[in-house]
Amino acid sequence: MDNRTFHLRLKCTYQGTNNLVDELTVEVLKDKNWETLELSVRSPGFLLFINALFSCQHLYMRTNSAERSLILSSALGELYLETDEFWEIKDVIISFNVNLKSGKPSEDDISYITERMTHCPVSSNLPKHIQIKNSVHFV
Template sequence: MNERTFQFRLRSRHPAPDRATQDLVVEFLGDSGEWEPQQLSLTMPGFRIYLISLLLCQHFYLVANAREKAIPLQQVEADFLVTTSSDWIVAGVEGDFRIRLDATASEQERGLADDDAIAYMQERMKLCPISRNLPDGVRKRIDLTSLG
């Protein structure tokens, strides 16, 4: 049985003071091998919308938990890969999320993004309702790293 793969990447900015998401860009690796910006619309294939919602749910949980912990988030980057069976059943989800802290924040504020906080946020991302509704047999890996 052949697998299908769907690749996405994401970038967002989170400027002070409120760290709200700005300039969110989601791109899809098309059949042409080119990254294509994604704008949700009624003409977009429904399955792609579903996969983008899975990615955006992870992003939302990451940003919300960073804000909850007062982590001076400046930027988020992510690579997201979904594999399916040939008949479009999700088999695996892999997300590599990277955060960059605000260099103008105090050392104390940046220190809030210690290993325990990163591990906490990574675990919380797995509680995204869309992820939780995936069948138990789906391979799921979500990693979060801080780029400083």
């Protein structure tokens, strides 16, 4: 059996100085086409887990940005995740490209935000050998 690859995309707009979510869409790449992720009790458990990881990283990105007085206008996030044939996670890459409403991030701000993202509860409960490669790029 081959490795499994998952690719999710998040589009979000924000409101207020706390970067509250205004509109949010999450899509999943299936057969080379993007489909809106519609979660239900019939959704595959592993897809629910991946979305939880992505949501948790997004929450920590936007709240820690607000702590640093970086007010967000919109963001495009992407999650790439690869498992082996037995569904064990091998690689996780999460990135956010963020349009700012106000604020000017320093390198220290970006380092702080990406480091804090690794402490979201879902990330913290992954096995220690799985290192999430996360990044935030402000425009």
